[in-house]
Amino acid sequence: MLNPVVHAFDQLFVQHINYSDDDSAAVQKHVDSFIHELHGLSYSEENLPWLNRDRHLIVSSFGRGTHINPLKHVHLLICLNGESSKVTARGKGSSYIIRINEGAERFGDMINEQRELNSSAISNNFRREFELFPDAKNVSLSAEGGATYRRKGSLWVFNVIPSFFINQPKTEKSFYLVPNQHGNWQPIYPHQETAAVQAINHQHNGFMYDLIHIMKYWNREHDIPKIPSPLLEALVVNYCEAKPEKLTEFADLDISGLLRSIREHIQKPVMDPIGQRGDLNSLAEESRQAIMDQAFKDQLKADSARQFELNRDYKRSIEKWSEVVGYEFRKLARVK
Structure with a gap:
């Protein structure tokens, strides 16, 4: 099945x-x-x-x-x-x-x-x-x-x-x-920045872009301030560079860990890891707080969703994932 x-x-x-x-x-x-x-x-x-x-x-x-x-x-x-x-x-x-x-x-x-x-x-x-x-x-x-x-x-x-x-x-x-x-x-330095992102993506077998994409989608689906693309991409790059294991094709395995990383770093300066743009975090304090609160709630839900999936309780797993990545997810699942 x-x-x-x-x-x-x-x-x-x-x-x-x-x-x-x-x-x-x-x-x-x-x-x-x-x-x-x-x-x-x-x-x-x-x-x-x-x-x-x-x-x-x-x-x-x-x-x-x-x-x-x-x-x-x-x-x-x-x-x-x-x-x-x-x-x-x-x-x-x-x-x-x-x-x-x-x-x-x-x-x-x-x-x-x-x-x-x-x-x-x-x-x-x-x-x-x-x-x-x-x-x-x-x-x-x-x-x-x-x-x-x-x-x-x-x-x-x-x-x-x-x-x-x-x-x-x-x-x-x-x-x-x-x-x-x-x-x-x-x-x-756009050529150098693109080359740096591509090199890190290559280290993770080409799957880092999937994490960037799913986190942009997560940010869009929730009623929270938009994280500017350079900042969000930097947060994902930092997470991947600190991760000892390589990413896999299953992006959901890293959603909880990435949300935890966002929660821990969104309140702080985020220096550009791939270029020379300095601190990329120009978000206002209330925006940082709102993003941190959402990331914390969704990190816990993602942990629960993964546990339900490991227990083969797919229906409850899908319910939890739909709360994290949006309710389109539930429509796409084939489970009764």
Whole structure:
């Protein structure tokens, strides 16, 4: 007899959590078309810089493959052509100034008297252009310093983040500069971050992504504050790195332990384990408390569900799991 708990988890991933290959291909086609439109804009509009076609990059959850269904955001680093402009680091390298060369075009209203490029001005210019699109929805400035745009009929929102690709041959380091919301620029390391996540996932036979997906689904199904993706992914990565045994295809075996880890760490600073973003935990105190309380309750329920399953009391196990991961789970189980 097929274990109905295993069957229900398999179907939960297939029907409600995982994003299908066909859907991913459709999004990629949409992304390619949108980037083509942006290049058309950069040729026709004087208030937008030239673009660097070879360095655009999809980042965040969709770029790393850690998104769940339905997809809500696609974060795009749209790489600008700085025309050999000078980049200067301020302080300890957390803030950068980009000074545009005298002969460079297309930066007229985005630079000051010292020819320093204002990142907020570029994002505003993208926003103004998006508002003119005939099918534009949800156009605004984003918290990440870019401009958002949703095409009518699409479920997801593009977050267009203007950026510059920086390559340092002497140090063999490369990174992107993106708006820091104060007019200057800050470095991010998306290639290194993705490689680090993939390496840890590989150490666990490719099953860490399942844990990330199920915990994003758990967060969505409960009436608690949303845990930002970078923070939630960091919590899962830390749990997996501390786990002596490798993960298996049965994600439910680790749900209780992961909820315990979230409960223990959500009140504390959570330093970025895969990049250089510092403390990722920007949640307010009341949000941290609400998440901690839910994680504690669901950890106990997950323990009970596992025990019922071991005792082959599948009906009670499924009842408990449905309280943890949502009531769709109960519909997917084949048990009387």
